[in-house]
Structures are given as structure tokens and as C-alpha cells.
Amino acid sequence: MNINSKIKEALLKKSQGDISGAESIFLEILDFSPLQYEVLINLGLIYVHKKMYEASIYYFKQASEADKNNIDPYINLGNVYTLKKNYTNAIQFFELAHKIDQTNLNVINNLSFLYNEIDKLIESKKIITIGLKIDPTNYFLLNLLGLIFVKKEKISEAIDYYIQSIKSNPNYWDAYSNLLFILEKTNKLDLFKKYIDDAKKIFTDQPPINLFEASYLMRKKNYLKSKKILLENQFIDKLINQEDNLIKYHDLLAKNLDFLDESNSAFDHFNLRNNIKSNQLHNKIYDKNIILDLIQNYKKYFIKINLDKFTKPVIPEKYQTPIFLVGFPRSGTTLLDSILRSHSKILVLEEKLIISSIRDRFFEKNNNKINSLELLSDDDILSLQSEYFDMLHEIMNEDIHNKIIIDKLPLNLIEVAFIKRVFPQSKFILMLRHPCDTVLSCFMSDFKINEGMASFYNLKDATILYNEVFSLWDQYLEVYDLAYHIVKYEEVVLNFDNTIKKTINFLNVEWEEDVKNFNATALARKKINTPSYNQVVQPLYEKSINRWKKYDEIKKIYSSLEHWIKKYNYN
Incomplete structure (x- = not known):
């Protein structure tokens, strides 16, 4: 067999689109001579084209054996x-x-990207540094640095790197997209508008630009024009097979329709958005029943007969006790967070999973037995407190001396009993909002999905979770002598000074006028990690009070929430 002429014949067939013919000739060559590097590489590429990945892996590995110093198989x-x-x-x-x-930029780009994908940010930055020494204008690596700094919540640095990436390659859409996303999320609307205009000059057929522009107009309260952009020229047809953009489309349109009091149409688009999200593979992994089962287990265990078995440790005041801001999602905790963090003596930890992380590790060490809480010694509890503050210092990176720490995570409401075990002197601020408005707002919000948020695709499941959470809270009130203070969202909006003064008194700090400037505090924040990021930067407004009355669908679940409506005097 003339191997070289056979290889040329196979390559010709491959170039002419006759993949099967090329494959047959390559396999014939291997029968005659098994370690032909060019044949092995090409067979690997053919099987990638045919999406036969295991076969491609086999031939690429064979190619690496045939030529150990060639990087292409790797x-x-x-x-x-x-x-x-x-x-x-x-x-x-x-x-x-x-x-x-070590100078191959294709390899460097891929390595830095992959390390970032698995959240090994130090390794990713190390490879990026090597790449930027070779090519300081590598737009891919500059954009990737922006993504890393967003993860580290260093927003100014992220914005700088996105802009550098754009300057290095003005035609690189990913850098524009990432920059526009973070500018809107951090309420930098002037810069947001500037880069939308810049992008529109370059990208004439990039549908997400229209979404960004509609988002800007909505943020500027030009709801009619924002709605028009979304509805004109059959724009939605351009988003077919673009799930994330379709989600953003329905979200924006629904919010505009809500502001324009076209409530039933708004509900339909929120529903369409949620249906798409619920069918995304990366969201399907989250089971709403996990959190419901957890609540049931807590209800069964945290009863007086079991709590009487708990050791009564005497804990030295080595650590200050945080105050926990809890409630149901969309009840106003982010608003209260922004108000309280405006006080010079208060630090707020925003939605970090410290308590649940400590809880998970504790139960893993104790064979997942809930009764392992019963026999904790003083040292055990101090160790758990130490673990909490180690994580707190790592996240906040601020001097907490002489500060009141408020740990704000709404659904820590479920973990009140575990919190009380770790911090026996803990206090709680319970944020309330009309149950119908709370449940409706959960349905309307574009949450990142987890086990808790998986109940918010529809009103029925959101209502079930609301009932379970507050019935657990009622049980906690029966079996614990809790130090807690209730703040109602509606009272913050309608009677700010009196409501916040009572909260400040509960925290045992003096009143400061700066708390009235909470929206300026919110604007100065790097990034607000909740769906309320674009609301807390505005002055207080009453539109969100009794919004539920505009929605016909809420009537279907009103009776299921009526107990709480009466209990908390919303009737």
C-alpha cells in the first residue's frame, strides 16, 4: 500500500464533504500501519464531526502516542x-x-477559561497573567479577567477589564454583553446607555442589544417605548432557540406591562418566562420538595420534649452575636438592608450561605442525625461560632470591631432553631409584607433557581412554601423565647421615621439621619445580589403596596393565605 497516496485520497474526499469515504480509507490505512499520526488525528476529527466523542477520544490518544511532542492531540x-x-x-x-x-495562546485561552468555569479563580488568573505577558491586548483574556472580578465582587476592576477588552477588539460581542450586564446590575445607567449606543453602531444584527435598550428605557420609566421595542418588527422571532434571551424578553415585557397596569397580559408573560426557566436542564436539577421536606423534619423534631434534652452550655462572650434579618423572599429585606447599612455602626452581610454551610458540615460530621444537636458542649458551640466568624471575615474583609453584624438571608427563617443552638443569645428581625403581594412578587421575580426558588414558578407552589415557612415560624415562637422585632414593608414606605426608629432601638444604637439616605447608600454599593437591585436605589414609592389587587389570578390563592393576612393584620 502506498500510504502517502492513500492519505491524500482520504483528505481529498474529506475536503469534498465525503466524510464516510474518507473514514473508510483512513481505517483501511490503520489496518496496514496502526501508528500513522496524520490518519489518527483526522479520524479523531471525523468522529468529533459525527459527535461520536468516545471514538474521537480513542484516536486522539492514539495520535498522542504516535507523536509525543505534538500538542495538537492534547x-x-x-x-x-x-x-x-x-x-x-x-x-x-x-x-x-x-x-x-508554554507560549501557545490557544492553550492559554482554553486553560484560563476552564479554570474559571470550575471556579478555580487563582489558577485561572495565573494562566491569564502568563497570556497577557505574551500579548497584553488579548481581548479574550481581558474579558475573562472581568468575569473573574465580578465573581470576586470587585466591580470597578471588572468594568475596567471589560472596557480594555472592547478597546483591544471593538468587534468582540462577549465583552460588550458582559459590560452591559454588569453596568445595569450595578445601576450605572449613564455608562449603560453610552455602551448601548456604541454597541448599536457596531453590531447591526445582535438581538440582545434591543433587550439592553429596552431594559434601559424601562429603568428610565419610559415603559411605552420599552414595550414598543420588544413588540415591533416581530422581534421575538429573532430569539428562537435563545432560551436566556427569551427569558429576558418575557421578563422585560411583563415588567413594562405591569407598570402600565396591563396586569393580565403581564401575568401571562411572567408565566411564559417561568415555563422556559422551569424546563432548562440546569434548573431541573433543583427539587422544590427538598426544602419542604426539611421544614417537615424540623417541625417533627423541634418540639418541647426534644428541646428539653438540649445541654445548657454557658458560653463566654468570645464572639459578638449577629442579628439575623429573615422573612420570606420579596418581603422587603433588601430595602431594610439598604436602610440599616446606612448607619455607621451597622454592617450587613447580604445573602451569604454561612448558616446553611455550617449546618451542612455539622450534620455531615454527625451522620446527618438531627438529635446530634442535643449534647453540644461549650467548646462545640464555640467551635461553630468560630467557623461562622472565619467565614464572615473571609467574605466581608472589614473591621467588625464595635459593629452590629446583621446577617440578612430571608429563608434563614427556616433555620431559626439551628441559629439559636449556635448563638443562644441571637436576635431576629422578621420582615413582613402583605402575603398576597409577597407571593405574587416571588412569582414575578427572575430569581436564580435553587431549591427554595424552585417553588416560585407558579402561585400555587409559592403559596404552599409560604404557608410551610410561616407555620414553622409559629412553632418556633411556641417552643423558644425568641428576641425578635417585626418590620412591615408597608410601614417602612408609609411611616418611615417611626418604623425605622423602632428598629434602630431594637438594635440598641442611636438614630442617625443618614439612614434616610438609604437610596444613595444603595447606589454607592458595588453590586446588590437580589432581584431588588434596581428598586432600592429609588426613593420609596407606594406602587408595590397592594399590587396583588390588580391581578385576577391572585384570587385563586387568596383563601390559602387568609390565615396569615388576618394574623398579621392585613385584612
Whole structure:
């Protein structure tokens, strides 16, 4: 067999689109001579094209044996494992390629991207630094640095790197998209508008630009014009097979319709958005029943007969006790957070999973037995407190001496009993809002999905979770002597000074006039990590009070919430 002429014949068929013909000839060559590098590489590429990834992996590995100093098999193996979303294996092969050639920017780009995907930010930055020394204008790496700094909540640095990426390559859409996203999320609306206008000059057929522009107009309260952009020229047809953009489309349109009091149409679009989200593969992994089962387990266990078995440790005041701001999502906790953090003596920890992380580790060490809480010693509790404050210092990176720490995470309401075990002197601020407005707002909000938020795709499931959470809270009130203070969202809006003064008194600090300037505090914040990010930067307004009355669908669940409406004097 003339191997070279056979290879040329196979490559010709491949270039002419006859993939099966090329495959047959390559396999014929391997029967005659098994370690032909060019044949092995091409077979690997053919099987990638046919999405036969295991076969492609086999031939690329054979190619790496045929030529141990060639980086191409390792790059191809890295690419295949990336397609399979097996990022750990992909990194392994790109690292092998990097050892052979430490200046190959394709390898560097892939490695830094993959490390970022698995949240190994230090490793990603290390590779990026190598790449930027080779090419300081590498727009891909500059954009990636922006993504890393967003994860680290260093927003100014992120914005700078996105802008550098755009300057290096004005035609790189990803940098524009990431920049526009973070500018809107951090309420930098003037810059947001500037880069929308810049992007429109370059990208004439990029549908997300229209979404960003509609978002800007909505933020500027030009609801009619925002709605028009979304509805004109059959814009939605351009978003077919773009799930995330369709979600944003329905979200924006629904919010505009809500502001325009077209409530039933708004409800329909919120529903369409939620249906798309609920069918996304990365959201399907979250089961709403996990949190409901947890609540049932807590209800069964945290009863007086079991609490009487608890040791009564005497805890030295080594650590200050945080105050926990709890409630149901969308009840106004982010508003109260912004108000309280405007006080010079108060630090607010915003929606960090410290308590649940400590809880999970504690039960893992104790064979997931809930009764392991019963026999904790003084040292055990101090160790849990130490773990809490170690995580707190890592997150806040601020001097907490002589400060009141408020840990704000609404659904820590479920964890009151565990919190009381770790911090026996803990206090709670319970944020309330009309139950119908709360449930409706949860349905309307574009949450990042987890086990808790998986109940908010529809009003029925949101109502079930609301009832379960507050019935657990009632049980806690029966079995514990809780130090708590209730703040109603409606009273903050309608009677600000009196309501906040009572809250400040509960916290044992002096009144400061700065708390009235909470919206300026919110604007100065780097990033607000809740769906309320664009509301707390505005002056207080009454539109969100009794919004539920405009929605016909809420009538279907009113009776299920009536107990709480009466209990908390909303009737």
C-alpha cells in the first residue's frame, strides 16, 4: 500500500464533504500501519464531526502516542472533553499541551477559561497573567479577567477589564454583553446607555442589544417605548432557540406591562418566562420538595420534649452575636438592608450561605442525625461560632470591631432553631409584607433557581412554601423565647421615621439621619445580589403596596393565605 497516496485520497474526499469515504480509507490505512499520526488525528476529527466523542477520544490518544511532542492531540482531547462538559479532564489535557508549549495562546485561552468555569479563580488568573505577558491586548483574556472580578465582587476592576477588552477588539460581542450586564446590575445607567449606543453602531444584527435598550428605557420609566421595542418588527422571532434571551424578553415585557397596569397580559408573560426557566436542564436539577421536606423534619423534631434534652452550655462572650434579618423572599429585606447599612455602626452581610454551610458540615460530621444537636458542649458551640466568624471575615474583609453584624438571608427563617443552638443569645428581625403581594412578587421575580426558588414558578407552589415557612415560624415562637422585632414593608414606605426608629432601638444604637439616605447608600454599593437591585436605589414609592389587587389570578390563592393576612393584620 502506498500510504502517502492513500492519505491524500482520504483528505481529498474529506475536503469534498465525503466524510464516510474518507473514514473508510483512513481505517483501511490503520489496518496496514496502526501508528500513522496524520490518519489518527483526522479520524479523531471525523468522529468529533459525527459527535461520536468516545471514538474521537480513542484516536486522539492514539495520535498522542504516535507523536509525543505534538500538542495538537492534547488540544483536541481538551476540546472534546470541553464539549462533554468534563472540564476536569479537559484541563488535564490542556495542561499537557501547555507543558510542551508554554507560549501557545490557544492553550492559554482554553486553560484560563476552564479554570474559571470550575471556579478555580487563582489558577485561572495565573494562566491569564502568563497570556497577557505574551500579548497584553488579548481581548479574550481581558474579558475573562472581568468575569473573574465580578465573581470576586470587585466591580470597578471588572468594568475596567471589560472596557480594555472592547478597546483591544471593538468587534468582540462577549465583552460588550458582559459590560452591559454588569453596568445595569450595578445601576450605572449613564455608562449603560453610552455602551448601548456604541454597541448599536457596531453590531447591526445582535438581538440582545434591543433587550439592553429596552431594559434601559424601562429603568428610565419610559415603559411605552420599552414595550414598543420588544413588540415591533416581530422581534421575538429573532430569539428562537435563545432560551436566556427569551427569558429576558418575557421578563422585560411583563415588567413594562405591569407598570402600565396591563396586569393580565403581564401575568401571562411572567408565566411564559417561568415555563422556559422551569424546563432548562440546569434548573431541573433543583427539587422544590427538598426544602419542604426539611421544614417537615424540623417541625417533627423541634418540639418541647426534644428541646428539653438540649445541654445548657454557658458560653463566654468570645464572639459578638449577629442579628439575623429573615422573612420570606420579596418581603422587603433588601430595602431594610439598604436602610440599616446606612448607619455607621451597622454592617450587613447580604445573602451569604454561612448558616446553611455550617449546618451542612455539622450534620455531615454527625451522620446527618438531627438529635446530634442535643449534647453540644461549650467548646462545640464555640467551635461553630468560630467557623461562622472565619467565614464572615473571609467574605466581608472589614473591621467588625464595635459593629452590629446583621446577617440578612430571608429563608434563614427556616433555620431559626439551628441559629439559636449556635448563638443562644441571637436576635431576629422578621420582615413582613402583605402575603398576597409577597407571593405574587416571588412569582414575578427572575430569581436564580435553587431549591427554595424552585417553588416560585407558579402561585400555587409559592403559596404552599409560604404557608410551610410561616407555620414553622409559629412553632418556633411556641417552643423558644425568641428576641425578635417585626418590620412591615408597608410601614417602612408609609411611616418611615417611626418604623425605622423602632428598629434602630431594637438594635440598641442611636438614630442617625443618614439612614434616610438609604437610596444613595444603595447606589454607592458595588453590586446588590437580589432581584431588588434596581428598586432600592429609588426613593420609596407606594406602587408595590397592594399590587396583588390588580391581578385576577391572585384570587385563586387568596383563601390559602387568609390565615396569615388576618394574623398579621392585613385584612
